Amino acid sequence: MVDGDPAAAAGASGGTGRGPAGGRAGVPGRLAEALLIAAVSPVVPGIAHLRAGRVRLGGALLGAQAAALTAAALAAGRYRALFLELSARPSWLLALAAACVALAALWALLIAHSYAVLAPEGLAPLWRLAGGTTVSVLCLLVIVPPLTLAQYGYVQRHLIRTIFADGPVAAAAVQVAARRMDTGDAARRPAAPRLNVLLIGSEPGAPQAPDRVGGITLAAVDARSGATTLLSLPDGLRRVPVWSGTEPVPFPPGRPLADVYREGAAHPELLAGGGPVRDPGAELLKRTVAHMLGLDVPYYVKVDARGVRELAATTSRAAPAKKGCPFWANLRETRPLAVLKRYQRLARVLINSVKTDVPRRLLPALAGLAARIENAEITSLRPAAGGPSAPRADHPALRAMAAREPGDPVPAVRPASGLPILIKSCN
Template sequence: MDTTTRTVEKTPPRSGEERIAPRRALLLTAASAVLPGLAHLHAGRRSAGRILLGAHICALATAVFAIIAFRGDLMQLAVRPRLLIALVVVSVLAAVAWPLLLVWSYSCVRPVWNSRKTRVTAAALVGLLGVVTALPPLAVARYGYLQHDLITSVFSSGPQARSATGQGAAPAGTSLPPRLNVLLLGGDADVNRPGVRTDSMTLASVDTKTGGTVLISLPRNLQHVPVWNGHRRVRFSGKRLLNEVYEFGKAHPRLTGAPNPGAELLKRTYGHIVGLPVHYYAMVDMRSFRQIVDAVHGVRLCVRQPIPVPREQVAGGVIEAGCQRLTGRQALWYGRSRTASSDYARMARQKCLMWALVHQADPVTVLRSFQRLTQVFKYSVNTDIPVRVLPSLLRLPPLIRQAGLHSVQFTPPLINTWRPDYRNIRTITSQALRSPVVVEKNLDQTCTEHADRR
């Protein structure tokens, strides 16, 4: 063994190279993971070292400049399918190239082997270092793939249908209209509940310049509904409720000719009632809502008074008053329970749930639950929002948080649900958009006042 070692030590190095101890070689290799080319420069391979180090510094400088100068645009890249595919490909290539670069760096420094065990140990450490350096780009590739899969699965890529009032089409380009109207639907389809009844219906009307948002809610039990297909009124029994329009549209697909005839007929009817074009809709069912809340580790709410719910749904049969973090199942029944309450109180609680989720869904929480959320949204959320407008939509959440949410809730005594005055509904809606505070308080106040803040 000693003879072999002495023989290796006497082997003359190539020009410009110096053989060093394994420990120092490993340190240079590890440093090359952060500064590629450092090991090459130490080994006398100046050309390769300068090229690698220069390319790395240029790439870092470009990335920092892009993040500082184009931060908003870079965020929008996360919703462009083609760029996401490019990100996945580049990340996979980086995950392969970085470990190979480390092996090359280690071979350049030509360490002296004291024993076979040292050689095997050093090789294993270099391999482990290569795996570690491959993990970040592989994680980026994984997130990019999940994001691409979510976008292409959930959002529409085809032409859009006419708007709810028949007054032209939904936005044709990638820009948003001055006021964007999206109908948010909560369906009650669940285990042992066939069909879909849209028991939660709220129109989010967003000023795309300021982010000012008004939530316009119609009650599920609205009667004498003027069902509108975009061209004419459709025969619909006066005794039937607004939450039955979705199933009626599904049963009569020729009324709209849309991919989702139920949602499209409800969009047009809702828009006809409030006097606004409804550009898009988004619907989530009961099970999905539970999973969304659980994916972000619950939602914190200040419950004003105990909420009785079916005992088979929530252990104990009640959600106690006070500030607390609700699980997905508790949050669902906080927004759905009518026991010792009413449809109208439930509507108010549903909007407070939306307010809480908007304020608590911070980027860190979303990223931490990203995989679970993508699976929930992929299979449980239905929408006609097209992929092409996603980059423009992405800039709205910060504006909405800053401007705040206001709400218009059409409940008695504001309206009579059995014989509604639809002209008055349109008038109130118009007033709310011009001056939201005249109609109802900001949800920041409405959802927290009189609550136990302990």
């Protein structure tokens, strides 16, 4: 070995290039190596410490990374429904945002520390400036993904807290939205629980005028399988039995079903039971449809037409709409990644366009149900064009269709019934 040889001096100092005798000729190479290893340290934590001879710390970091990745992979494969449920809990979303911020800080710290244990000593000021600047840029780049995820979590939390009420859960909804179903012998199981939700489309009116309602659909969901039936109710239904919740409400027989919303919005005192109501018009319409069809309809979801158009514009590039299927069914076909890219816009549209009385505390159960709906059969039922122009609200064909269990084969209704119904699979 020749004294003063930079390579020999580097080897004598443990191969890290940190000794002052490392010479100036190998500074760019050693600096580049330190920066490269620091850059990959968030993906392979501990590699810099192993390179510097700190075996225990490097091994511990690698082991922790491997354990975390294994647990995440197993959880993603087996507990997807649980993740959906947690994504509907504001407290968990807040914890997720905080954890992502902490992860961003840890990754930045890991990059800085990895560079510090490998950076050659005795660097000239220009090299120190170059190394420090590069490390700062790497830290800024590495914190973008976790901070973006934290932002998504915060937006999701704001969406949930804005749209969904922090109110009581209807007793019937608790039964049908149970997250854990009996999977025993079919002969011993009760009839499949069912959740009915009234979907209302509306057109925003003047500032002092109620919205115009159109596109009234009853969604019936089998809580065990996720099978869904969407029954579109004609806007022109006449002789509507308006129901306050405990007794009939006087309503001219010539006025259509869509006018029930305006009646409730203009006269909130018609609702029985008192107490605060988010949307009296939607509440009166929901109670009327439930009474008209002889079903329990605990909740409604109302979306204005402008919001529907914006939602369609947001999701149409992700999946083409299926002709003959309601917008509600086509929403299921959007690709998660495409929606995620436009999620902030989608959340803003939902906050401005959606009203519902679904309580916030029921969302985790409904998120688990949504996971089953994704792969289940969705059937759209609607009265055929060319039928009676003003059918009665108590038409037996409507009640018969509404009473069928979701997922059951739906026989075509004969024209002799006076109200032919078109059937369309939305899968």
